[in-house]
Amino acid sequence: MKLIDIGVLSEQSGMSTSTLRYYEDIGLIQSVGRHGLRRQFDAQAATQLALISLGKMAGFSLDDIKEMFAKDGAPQLPRAELHRRADALDAQIRGLTRLRDALHHVADCPAETHMKCPKFKRLMDFAARAKARRQA
Amino acid sequence: MKLIDIGVLSEQSGMSTSTLRYYEDIGLIQSVGRHGLRRQFDAQAATQLALISLGKMAGFSLDDIKEMFAKDGAPQLPRAELHRRADALDAQIRGLTRLRDALHHVADCPAETHMKCPKFKRLMDFAARAKARRQA
DNA sequence: GGTTGACCTCAAGTTGACTTGAAGTGGCAG
DNA sequence: CTGCCACTTCAAGTCAACTTGAGGTCAACC
Numbered sequence: 001m002k003l004i005d006i007g008v009l010s011e012q013s014g015m016s017t018s019t020l021r022y023y024e025d026i027g028l029i030q031s032v033g034r035h036g037l038r039r040q041f042d043a044q045a046a047t048q049l050a051l052i053s054l055g056k057m058a059g060f061s062l063d064d065i066k067e068m069f070a071k072d073g074a075p076q077l078p079r080a081e082l083h084r085r086a087d088a089l090d091a092q093i094r095g096l097t098r099l100r101d102a103l104h105h106v107a108d109c110p111a112e113t114h115m116k117c118p119k120f121k122r123l124m125d126f127a128a129r130a131k132a133r134r135q136a
Numbered sequence: 137m138k139l140i141d142i143g144v145l146s147e148q149s150g151m152s153t154s155t156l157r158y159y160e161d162i163g164l165i166q167s168v169g170r171h172g173l174r175r176q177f178d179a180q181a182a183t184q185l186a187l188i189s190l191g192k193m194a195g196f197s198l199d200d201i202k203e204m205f206a207k208d209g210a211p212q213l214p215r216a217e218l219h220r221r222a223d224a225l226d227a228q229i230r231g232l233t234r235l236r237d238a239l240h241h242v243a244d245c246p247a248e249t250h251m252k253c254p255k256f257k258r259l260m261d262f263a264a265r266a267k268a269r270r271q272a
Numbered sequence: 273g274g275t276t277g278a279c280c281t282c283a284a285g286t287t288g289a290c291t292t293g294a295a296g297t298g299g300c301a302g
Numbered sequence: 303c304t305g306c307c308a309c310t311t312c313a314a315g316t317c318a319a320c321t322t323g324a325g326g327t328c329a330a331c332c
Contacts, residue, residue, distance in 0.1 A: 007308065017309085018291060026289095036298050037310050044251050047260045054235040057228055059193060061288070068239065074249065075242050082243035089236040092193055093229055099190040100225040103204065106211050107218035113210065115180050124183045143278065153279085154321060162319095172328050173280050197318075 003032065003040040013049040020049075028052060028066055058089055098123050139168065139176040149185040156185075164188060164202055194225055234259050 010017045023029045024039070029048050031039035048069070055065035067076045068085070075082055102123045111117040146153045159165045160175070165184050167175035184205070191201035203212050204221070211218055238259045247253040 005309075016291080019289085021310090022290060038299085038308080039310090047251060047257070050260050051235075051238065054231050054238070057195060057231050058235055059195065063288090069242065079243040082239050086236045086239040086243070089232055089239065093232050093236065095190050096194050096225055096229050096232070099187075099194055100222045100229065102187065102190070103218050103222040103225065106205065107215040107222070115183060121183070124186050141279075152321080155319085157280090158320060174278080174328085175280090199318095 001042055003035070003042055005035075006031075006039050006041065009041045009045055009049070012046050013053070015049065015053075023049075023052070023062075026062065026066075028062055030071055058092065137178055139171070139178055141171075142167075142175050142177065145177045145181055145185070148182050149189070151185065151189075159185075159188070159198075162198060162202075164198055166207060194228065 004012075006017045006020055010020055013020070015023075020029065021039075024031060029041075029045050029052075031045070032042050033040050051069050052062075052065055055068065056062075060068070068082065070076050077085075102120065105117075105120055105123065106114050109117055109120065111120075114120040140148075142153050142156055146156055149156070151159075156165065157175075160167060165177075165181050165188075167181070168178050169176050187205050188198075188201055191204065192198075196204070204218065206212050238256065241253075241256055241259065242250050245253055245256065247256075250256040
């Protein structure tokens with residue numbers, strides 16, 4: 001099993017070395033040992049960082065991510081909760097799809113003000129309804 | 137045109153009144169006048185908040201959102217940039233879809249450690265590659 | 273016309289997620 | 303064996319996005 005320095009992991013993951021040290025501090029990733037005083041990481045760390053990166057994209061806090069994907073990838077949350085989060089993610093994906101469409105729309109639609117464009121309004125009505133649901 | 141108090145808009149949008157005041161401070165939303173010293177908002181504010189809410193979901197900063205959807209919905213950014221952001225959003229949507237699948241997977245897969253499950257690894261390999269691309 | 277409660281302002285505080293700086297260590301190429 | 307440079311620790315600083323608190327205002331109902 002090939003071990004790597006923090007600098008290499010930083011390069012691979014696109015996160016700064018200070019971020020990686022911070023993540024280890026708070027227990028989000030683990031180094032497998034030291035070479036002198038240098039942390040050594042294995043391939044699993046890169047996988048975990050990929051997961052963390054996705055979790056951040058989804059707007060989860062580092063604490064949330066820690067709960068959902070513990071050290072070995074085994075979650076500390078009950079199955080039902082994980083499915084619930086996956087479903088919420090699904091709703092978010094639908095929202096982002098609307099936002100993507102809205103962005104393309106405002107880029108191209110020649111209407112004076114988008115707020116009056118029926119197509120744009122239709123996109124946004126969805127967002128309003130989704131928000132209302134989240135409150136319930 | 138029916139006007140509403142900040143409390144009503146807060147209820148409709150699911151954002152606290154202090155947040156709405158803050159958003160007006162930084163120019164993200166606009167009130168259309170005052171009733172006594174109370175801000176009055178119209179329907180457009182609710183639409184804008186829906187848009188802001190989606191933008192936040194996507195991980196955009198409030199400044200980004202301000203640039204992409206100015207007061208009237210007319211962007212302050214060139215068309216090409218907006219399309220570029222929409223495409224980035226598309227990549228993000230694909231990432232979140234993988235994350236959703238990964239969540240369902242860790243909830244259900246009986247494997248000792250997910251890091252060794254081939255299905256899980258396949259999901260994560262994508263994430264690693266996506267991350268690498270973002271660096272380029 | 274008095275009380276109430278939702279609103280107001282403005283400054284300061286909080287939280288999450290890092291980043292920076294100073295001072296030190298140690299593996300390795302020359 | 304010497305110098306370099308990527309690493310180390312730990313405390314303090316930064317930034318975005320709000321939230322809180324103190325003290326004040328006023329439209330509407332009783």
